[in-house]
Amino acid sequence: MNSAPGIDTTLLAAGLIFLLALVLGVWKYRQIMAAEDHRAHPYVDIAHRAALLYSFATLLIAVFVELSAWPAWVNLTAAMVVVFFFVAAIASYISHGARRDTTNQFENADRGTEVAMALLIAGEIGGFGVILAGFIVGQLL
Numbered sequence: 001m002n003s004a005p006g007i008d009t010t011l012l013a014a015g016l017i018f019l020l021a022l023v024l025g026v027w028k029y030r031q032i033m034a035a036e037d038h039r040a041h042p043y044v045d046i047a048h049r050a051a052l053l054y055s056f057a058t059l060l061i062a063v064f065v066e067l068s069a070w071p072a073w074v075n076l077t078a079a080m081v082v083v084f085f086f087v088a089a090i091a092s093y094i095s096h097g098a099r100r101d102t103t104n105q106f107e108n109a110d111r112g113t114e115v116a117m118a119l120l121i122a123g124e125i126g127g128f129g130v131i132l133a134g135f136i137v138g139q140l141l
Helices: 007-034 042-066 073-097 111-140
Strands: none
Touching: 007 042, 007 073, 042 073, 042 111, 073 111
């Protein structure tokens, strides 16, 4: 495959997140089979679904990276900021699922949660915005 730098890294990230989703699916299945009500903990379910969705979102990002007019380092940096926050969110869900400490992480949110959410919003939207702008410039020129 002869692709621009950054695409392979983004595709690798998508593949690793998808593999994580598959492993989380096993964890979810084991909880479903062991529970009296045949339900996994809500955050185990959320972690599994989020990893599935984020793996495909990362594939979408890879397409925009490939077609972006920006230099490879800009695309890769922006893509990895987004992927970092995807993985951080999944890790948070895994943590809550493993600890079984809440069914709503925002129920007793503190200042740290608010800051983390503001960074996540800025990182995901900002990172993808950079890549999307590069795609638009690449298509217009």
